Amino acid sequence: MQHAAKPLRRWLLEAERGRGRALLAPGTRLTLDALADTTGLGALRGALADRNVLVSTGSQLAAAEALVELDGLARRIVLAPPDLKPTDIPAVMAGAGIDAVLCDGDHPGFGPDVLIAVPGPRVPLPDAAAAEVRDTEWVLLTSGTTGLPKMVAHSRAGLIGAIDPSALAPVWGTFYDIRRYGGLQILLRALIGGGSMVLSQAGEPMADHMARLAAAGVTHLSGTPSHWRRALMTPETASIDPRVVRLSGEIADQAVLDSLRRAFPGVAVGHAYASTEAGVGFEVTDGREGFPAALLDADGAVAMKVEDGSLRIRSTRTASRYVGGTARALADRDGFVDTDDLVERRGDRMHFVGRRSGVINVGGLKVHPEEVEAVINRHAGVRMSLVKAKSNPITGAIVVADVVIERTFPDTDAARAQAGLKAEILDLCRATLPAHKVPVLLRFADALAVTPAGKLARHNA
Amino acid sequence: MDMQSVITAAIEAVAAEQGKTLRPLTDDLVLLESGLDSLCFAILVTRLEDEVGFDPFTLSDDVYFPVTLGDFIRFYDDAARSQAAPTLAA
Numbered sequence: 001m002q003h004a005a006k007p008l009r010r011w012l013l014e015a016e017r018g019r020g021r022a023l024l025a026p027g028t029r030l031t032l033d034a035l036a037d038t039t040g041l042g043a044l045r046g047a048l049a050d051r052n053v054l055v056s057t058g059s060q061l062a063a064a065e066a067l068v069e070l071d072g073l074a075r076r077i078v079l080a081p082p083d084l085k086p087t088d089i090p091a092v093m094a095g096a097g098i099d100a101v102l103c104d105g106d107h108p109g110f111g112p113d114v115l116i117a118v119p120g121p122r123v124p125l126p127d128a129a130a131a132e133v134r135d136t137e138w139v140l141l142t143s144g145t146t147g148l149p150k151m152v153a154h155s156r157a158g159l160i161g162a163i164d165p166s167a168l169a170p171v172w173g174t175f176y177d178i179r180r181y182g183g184l185q186i187l188l189r190a191l192i193g194g195g196s197m198v199l200s201q202a203g204e205p206m207a208d209h210m211a212r213l214a215a216a217g218v219t220h221l222s223g224t225p226s227h228w229r230r231a232l233m234t235p236e237t238a239s240i241d242p243r244v245v246r247l248s249g250e251i252a253d254q255a256v257l258d259s260l261r262r263a264f265p266g267v268a269v270g271h272a273y274a275s276t277e278a279g280v281g282f283e284v285t286d287g288r289e290g291f292p293a294a295l296l297d298a299d300g301a302v303a304m305k306v307e308d309g310s311l312r313i314r315s316t317r318t319a320s321r322y323v324g325g326t327a328r329a330l331a332d333r334d335g336f337v338d339t340d341d342l343v344e345r346r347g348d349r350m351h352f353v354g355r356r357s358g359v360i361n362v363g364g365l366k367v368h369p370e371e372v373e374a375v376i377n378r379h380a381g382v383r384m385s386l387v388k389a390k391s392n393p394i395t396g397a398i399v400v401a402d403v404v405i406e407r408t409f410p411d412t413d414a415a416r417a418q419a420g421l422k423a424e425i426l427d428l429c430r431a432t433l434p435a436h437k438v439p440v441l442l443r444f445a446d447a448l449a450v451t452p453a454g455k456l457a458r459h460n461a
Numbered sequence: 462m463d464m465q466s467v468i469t470a471a472i473e474a475v476a477a478e479q480g481k482t483l484r485p486l487t488d489d490l491v492l493l494e495s496g497l498d499s500l501c502f503a504i505l506v507t508r509l510e511d512e513v514g515f516d517p518f519t520l521s522d523d524v525y526f527p528v529t530l531g532d533f534i535r536f537y538d539d540a541a542r543s544q545a546a547p548t549l550a551a
Contacts, residue, residue: 393518394503
């Protein structure tokens with residue numbers, strides 16, 4: 001059977017047994033062997049064959065089990081992210097032609113014509129999964145902040161295209177949820193490569209997550225720069241000893257790369273580019289922000305170009321299309337997906353400057369919040385920052401910043417120390433940025449809101 | 462501190478920070494000739510809002526742009542009074 005044509009369960013069945021690899025959730029452990037040999041669906045498996053199934057589970061482990069059960073069995077899997085609004089579910093179901101829902105525990109009304117499948121205790125698989133031969137289409141939802149989430153269709157081949165099954169089976173960990181592209185990539189690596197994986201859990205304190213990662217002996221850990229900045233503020237992070245540290249999902253600035261190198265001496269710190277639509281693009285491991293401009297002209301599995309300021313990617317791993325609704329075409333005529341991530345060439349390096357939709361317009365001059373944050377984050381006293389627009393009667397908008405600092409000041413001279421730090425940060429901005437990009441107001445915050453996808457919550461006023 | 466002192470101090474701070482040379486800050490100084498550019502005014506309005514707690518430009522329903530420094534200070538003074546006065550609508 002061809003690599004890409006093999007459903008997940010087939011990978012598990014063919015893997016070497018008895019190695020103790022497992023998916024680890026808080027208080028629960030499910031071995032890959034059990035995942036291969038048992039099923040929680042029993043007779044429901046037949047009923048789910050060839051259906052368009054919405055996977056809407058409360059826990060990530062239940063979602064992982066569902067994916068192994070359904071890949072090769074269902075015609076289409078739609079993976080509901082944890083923050084999918086109940087009010088959006090009818091539109092998602094209609095758009096994706098859903099005729100079955102796999103859920104755990106309580107389930108709202110999904111309509112009379114829909115098969116509801118609730119897995120039970122796992123029992124031995126009756127027929128060695130002979131039925132799991134379909135080329136199931138996978139549909140992931142984007143995490144847009146407004147409007148309906150877009151449904152992005154992938155083939156299994158595209159999703160696993162960047163995975164090397166012969167790689168040594170490590171212990172994977174991620175701050176991502178596996179029901180989004182970034183987390184799903186890690187889960188697929190664990191399932192296909194026979195590695196263990198420590199699942200994240202929404203709402204779990206970072207210290208507890210770190211303790212679980214340490215106990216499992218995590219070797220490969222990934223998350224967004226925002227996740228990592230929070231991890232760096234957690235003392236328990238010192239208890240893990242990873243071999244590979246990886247960032248993706250947001251711009252990895254030099255400050256966060258340097259901080260991670262200091263926190264994990266000798267560890268390979270890499271930042272990767274991937275998106276739900278564009279798939280896995282590339283990984284950079286030289287410790288510098290941005291990526292080599294030479295990658296743009298490289299011949300390989302991934303073709304990249306810059307058009308109208310934004311990065312465009314074409315590869316066998318890009319999504320095939322949008323599902324449902326009146327969504328625009330996913331790729332242009334030549335097959336390139338517009339990432340809407342704006343890039344700029346500086347010497348032999350391409351730098352990410354921000355999202356097309358996030359641009360702040362200061363009296364006709366453009367400001368990318370991310371470029372200002374990168375400057376603020378360079379100050380040694382700063383852990384993370386959020387730059388946003390504030391409406392202004394003269395220029396339409398003006399730039400302001402919320403900053404989280406590395407340590408708290410003693411009460412006695414807090415005001416003076418804060419004023420001094422603020423002046424230093426603003427001096428750094430003025431020395432580096434044109435006047436309209438320098439924050440007009442800078443406030444210290446205890447924490448910054450992060451979205452369920454692990455990115456800084458941006459709400460431009 | 463009265464509004465006039467707050468505003469002139471803020472203007473001087475913005476000018477110093479943006480490297481602008483100010484004309485003497487008299488009541489009849491035409492703002493556009495004061496030495497501040499529009500970014501400086503944008504910064505000024507934002508800083509004043511931070512300091513006094515309101516931005517009269519967005520409070521007012523009319524589109525009003527003060528011409529002289531005196532107009533500008535009165536605009537803030539008027540807004541401060543209406544801020545302080547209890548309103549039935551509140």
